[in-house]
Amino acid sequence: MNIRPIAISLIINSKNGKLLVFSGYHPKNDLTYYRPLGGGIDFGERATDTIVREMKEEISAEITNVEYIMTIENIFEHNDAQGHEIVFLMRADLVDKNLYQQEKIVGDENGNRFYAYWIPIAECVNGERTLFPPQLVDYLAENRELWA
DSSP, X not given: OOOEEEEEEEOEETTTTEEEEEEEEEGGGTEEEXXXXXXXXXXXXXXXXXXXXXXXXXXXXXXEEXXXXXXXXXXXXXXXEEEEEEEEEEXXXXXXXXXXXXXXXXXXXXXXXXXEEEEEHHHHHTTSSEESSHHHHHHHHHTGGGTO
């Protein structure tokens, strides 16, 4: 097993306290979970550049005001396999302000269509929705001024 370096984007709609995420499903736990968009850091690529690239690739969106927040070590199990990620959490804003008004945004991950959704951060902080990595929930709970 390898440790996977990734960068994820914390894109918040401060007008309604929502976070841009995609959803996944953990069949072993019968759990729907959410995670901010992002992806693997390529060799020689900086985390800030990864976020810019991933947002273009995944939802055809330009971002601005990219800012490093923190690094999270995420060790988890998914589909009976253990995963280990070093997660660079980056804050960013969407250039196209119309995207903040859309309920869902069509995305593409290596030819697979998916949807990005705006979900209430409060529901993640109070445990109604599962947001990964878990340390992100702690960060959002400690920094309510970003969304509340």
